[in-house]
Amino acid sequence: MSHHEDQAALEEALNSFDPEERGSALEELASQVRSGKIAVPAPREEVNLHYHTFFSFNANNWSPSRIAWEGRKYGLEVAGVVDFDVLDGMEEFLSAGELLGSKTVAGMETRVFIKELEDKVMSSPNEPGIAYFMAAGCFKRPPAGSAAEHILKSMAETAHARNMALMARVNAYLDEVQLDYEPDVIPLTPSGNATERHLLAAYDRRARQIFGGDVHRVAAFWSDKLEIPQAEVGALIADTPKFHEKIRSKLMKFGGIGYVSPDSGSFPTIEDAIEMICSMCAFPMIAWLDGTNPGEEDTDAFLKLLREKGVIALNIIPDRNWNIKNPDEKALKTRKLREVVEAAGKFDMPISVGTEMNKAGLPFVDKFSAPELLPYVNDFVEGARIFYGHTLLARYADFGYFSEGSQAAFGGDAAARNKFYADVGRVPVPSAETRIRLAELAGRATPALVLSMLRA
Numbered sequence: 001m002s003h004h005e006d007q008a009a010l011e012e013a014l015n016s017f018d019p020e021e022r023g024s025a026l027e028e029l030a031s032q033v034r035s036g037k038i039a040v041p042a043p044r045e046e047v048n049l050h051y052h053t054f055f056s057f058n059a060n061n062w063s064p065s066r067i068a069w070e071g072r073k074y075g076l077e078v079a080g081v082v083d084f085d086v087l088d089g090m091e092e093f094l095s096a097g098e099l100l101g102s103k104t105v106a107g108m109e110t111r112v113f114i115k116e117l118e119d120k121v122m123s124s125p126n127e128p129g130i131a132y133f134m135a136a137g138c139f140k141r142p143p144a145g146s147a148a149e150h151i152l153k154s155m156a157e158t159a160h161a162r163n164m165a166l167m168a169r170v171n172a173y174l175d176e177v178q179l180d181y182e183p184d185v186i187p188l189t190p191s192g193n194a195t196e197r198h199l200l201a202a203y204d205r206r207a208r209q210i211f212g213g214d215v216h217r218v219a220a221f222w223s224d225k226l227e228i229p230q231a232e233v234g235a236l237i238a239d240t241p242k243f244h245e246k247i248r249s250k251l252m253k254f255g256g257i258g259y260v261s262p263d264s265g266s267f268p269t270i271e272d273a274i275e276m277i278c279s280m281c282a283f284p285m286i287a288w289l290d291g292t293n294p295g296e297e298d299t300d301a302f303l304k305l306l307r308e309k310g311v312i313a314l315n316i317i318p319d320r321n322w323n324i325k326n327p328d329e330k331a332l333k334t335r336k337l338r339e340v341v342e343a344a345g346k347f348d349m350p351i352s353v354g355t356e357m358n359k360a361g362l363p364f365v366d367k368f369s370a371p372e373l374l375p376y377v378n379d380f381v382e383g384a385r386i387f388y389g390h391t392l393l394a395r396y397a398d399f400g401y402f403s404e405g406s407q408a409a410f411g412g413d414a415a416a417r418n419k420f421y422a423d424v425g426r427v428p429v430p431s432a433e434t435r436i437r438l439a440e441l442a443g444r445a446t447p448a449l450v451l452s453m454l455r456a
Contacts (some may be wrong), residue, residue, distance in 0.1 A: 014066035045144035049080030050354020063090035068096035078384035122295035126254035132287035137160035148279035169258035267278035285313035291336030323374035348414035351383035385425025
């Protein structure tokens with residue numbers, strides 16, 4: 001086997017559902033980097049903190065270890081994973097970063113109900129009062145037996161119940177193409193945390209099985225169920241992302257056969273989500289869509305409300321806000337992007353950015369060289385450094401962003417606190433020896449001591 005084939009085989013092993021196989025493959029890849037057998041670039045000022053892993057849905061079926069490896073191979077300064085409703089990839093991703101000498105952070109994504117905006121659409125299209133919401137800088141789970149642990153578990157349980165109900169409605173419409181959740185959907189993700197996108201893949205595969213792989217019969221079936229010409233289906237099937245989005249639109253999203261509008265009890269309240277996230281000493285973070293919907297259009301008022309509730313950070317998917325063909329739409333969304341970045345600065349809210357990779361065709365990292373993004377690159381990179389600086393110090397020195405020591409050092413000065421954690425996140429990844437020395441600072445760490453040690 002050639003060196004290239006050996007590396008490719010190890011990379012493929014990183015996607016195994018067997019954690020021991022993933023761990024062994026990553027150990028070997030890290031060893032080959034240390035020996036010089038595999039060359040990797042120095043980190044560049046590019047970050048992506050919004051990768052979904054196969055613990056929710058990744059279009060490439062990448063594990064946390066695979067994402068950490070791809071980030072190291074590319075030269076990301078900071079990489080971050082975010083899964084829906086679970087923290088199943090957190091420990092693996094943070095450990096993978098240490099093994100590879102990379103800066104890694106972990107988070108989680110869910111949806112919440114915001115009472116004050118119950119009549120306004122925000123980041124969840126056609127769903128007033130519902131917003132995507134996140135935890136950033138996660139490094140531990142809620143205390144066992146706590147109300148926060150119950151909230152976290154209920155998020156996954158509620159998502160499971162939604163999937164089951166959605167599947168039942170879609171099954172009723174699709175006649176002979178039926179899914180059984182346990183054998184058809186659960187095996188598509190290692191910890192059973194299936195999403196709508198797993199259902200899409202399962203329905204696509206099941207239809208092919210039912211019709212024995214006969215492309216004409218498959219196309220005829222979907223032509224009938226999607227109510228589009230058979231020739232159009234044939235072209236769509238050749239483009240899996242577009243095909244799946246067509247199925248999703250017809251069967252699962254707003255106006256679709258299986259869609260049911262959520263109510264105030266369909267998701268946790270923003271207050272419950274913030275309580276749960278704070279119990280983990282992580283950042284409560286709002287996911288901003290594009291500023292054009294009724295809930296987000298008054299940028300300052302939107303962020304002011306959230307800041308008062310205890311939201312600390314802001315998530316943006318930049319590609320949605322500049323990489324747009326229609327010139328009028330692009331002009332509007334790039335203007336709103338500028339507004340929200342400026343407002344985040346005014347409210348001292350660190351910004352997290354990324355590309356999700358939860359459907360095929362999304363880029364591995366944002367195009368930071370794009371003229372539309374250049375004015376904000378420093379904001380995006382500094383935000384990533386803050387989340388990494390917090391994660392590092394929380395894990396090793398009991399001096400994370402929300403620690404008693406940090407509170408004593410900075411009080412209510414959010415700007416000074418952000419600057420310190422960005423400075424920590426800017427230094428190279430500390431060695432194992434330095435991490436041990438950081439741990440010895442626990443209980444007596446100060447900003448000056450920490451930076452002196454890391455810069456030595």
